[in-house]
Amino acid sequence: MCNDISFLTGINDPYLKFDKPATTIENGQKVIHLLQSLPMHCPVCGQLMQRNGWLRRRPVKIKILSIAGQPTVLSIIKQQYLCKPSASCPHPVTCVAPIQGIQKGCRIANLVKQHITLELTQNISQTTIARQHNVSTNTVSRVLTQMQDSFTPNRHWLPVAIAFDDFKSGQFAQSGMSMILMNPLNHRTIDIIESRQSKALRHYFLLHYSFKACCAVKIVVVDLFQPYRRLVHELFPHTVIVADHFHVVVQAYRALQAVRIQVMNQYGTGTHEYRLLKRFWKLLMQKIDHLIFKHYYRRRIFGNTCLSNSEIVDRLLSLSDDLKVAYEYYQTLISAVNYHDSAVLRQLLSWKLTQLPQPLQKTQRTLQLHKQEIINSFQFQLTNGPIEGTNNKIKAIKRTAYGFRNFEHFRIRIFLALKNSNLMVKAQLKQLRCLN
Numbered sequence: 001m002c003n004d005i006s007f008l009t010g011i012n013d014p015y016l017k018f019d020k021p022a023t024t025i026e027n028g029q030k031v032i033h034l035l036q037s038l039p040m041h042c043p044v045c046g047q048l049m050q051r052n053g054w055l056r057r058r059p060v061k062i063k064i065l066s067i068a069g070q071p072t073v074l075s076i077i078k079q080q081y082l083c084k085p086s087a088s089c090p091h092p093v094t095c096v097a098p099i100q101g102i103q104k105g106c107r108i109a110n111l112v113k114q115h116i117t118l119e120l121t122q123n124i125s126q127t128t129i130a131r132q133h134n135v136s137t138n139t140v141s142r143v144l145t146q147m148q149d150s151f152t153p154n155r156h157w158l159p160v161a162i163a164f165d166d167f168k169s170g171q172f173a174q175s176g177m178s179m180i181l182m183n184p185l186n187h188r189t190i191d192i193i194e195s196r197q198s199k200a201l202r203h204y205f206l207l208h209y210s211f212k213a214c215c216a217v218k219i220v221v222v223d224l225f226q227p228y229r230r231l232v233h234e235l236f237p238h239t240v241i242v243a244d245h246f247h248v249v250v251q252a253y254r255a256l257q258a259v260r261i262q263v264m265n266q267y268g269t270g271t272h273e274y275r276l277l278k279r280f281w282k283l284l285m286q287k288i289d290h291l292i293f294k295h296y297y298r299r300r301i302f303g304n305t306c307l308s309n310s311e312i313v314d315r316l317l318s319l320s321d322d323l324k325v326a327y328e329y330y331q332t333l334i335s336a337v338n339y340h341d342s343a344v345l346r347q348l349l350s351w352k353l354t355q356l357p358q359p360l361q362k363t364q365r366t367l368q369l370h371k372q373e374i375i376n377s378f379q380f381q382l383t384n385g386p387i388e389g390t391n392n393k394i395k396a397i398k399r400t401a402y403g404f405r406n407f408e409h410f411r412i413r414i415f416l417a418l419k420n421s422n423l424m425v426k427a428q429l430k431q432l433r434c435l436n
């Protein structure tokens, strides 16, 4: 009998027996009727207690995992117990039998909660999980909040190299951006920080990490955002700042796009040159090594001339001197970054500002300011690339949930989804230890 119950419900209490009738259907729910009785000892004197009737009028309804796709509850009639007054037990004691596999005072089986935890690691909304398990959304939130303890960062440890980058998180911070902190050496996420403002970041690091842990950090990979510099030097005294490759190249990319649009507007809409620059913009942005020069195609826009991609770029560049300079600048920067060539970079950054078109002047000034950091990046070869992959995953989680209102819930969901994050690895170890 009891084996059947544990097989059907996943609850391993040897003192449960089927009642009559054993199963019914009420309000679209399967109900399994059970009786529970066991030899109970008095909590005061320790003697065997007297059985004192069944709680027939108030069976305990407990939610378990659905059976054959239908929500199921256990309806358990419990035994009442009495310990009559005696010398060792001066007052009468009464109690009701507890059930194994269910927390005291809780009406949801532990198995359901474990299942909810497992589902939370997938990219499913909390409402869907609640509906599937026949519980309220608040129960799912509570299961999520209970995991908070597993995801507190280690106060006394930070890796040798850290990288941070921002991502769009919603309404949690004033700027709408939060930060990911990552170890660029093994691509593990260390933590998610609510706001990217300097004040919030300083507060976070001072609160969560000891001075010794901060001193252990030797390399910090960041984008070219100036206010971070002061903060990094203040928080991590023995550190080298490395500029992220992607953010370096993006500066020139945006400048080149701006120059192209400027040239287009100079020619005016409807002109042949305008249409050429609009149509072949992707070829201008392509790395020069990847431009195809072998294959010729008939180009209707050039009066059916057979041209290769590299010839088209040559024709586009002949339209404007500014565009030519910007293109050369962009390609030189890409090759310097690609081949980690600091000599080429130094030469590029020595170009005079007056020689460059207006949008590039700003880029040149920014890159000159961060010259040493870019050269550092050639030496260490660390980037924020892995963070961008994580960003994509976070975006998917946010989209499925239609946004989050509680930052802590959002943070835990991210960690549950990133199975190789530092905190998730720690939580898994903790679970293993509990099982052993």
Ligand SMILES: [Zn+2]
Binding pocket: 042, 043, 044, 045, 046, 047, 083, 084, 089, 093
């Ligand atoms: Zn007693």
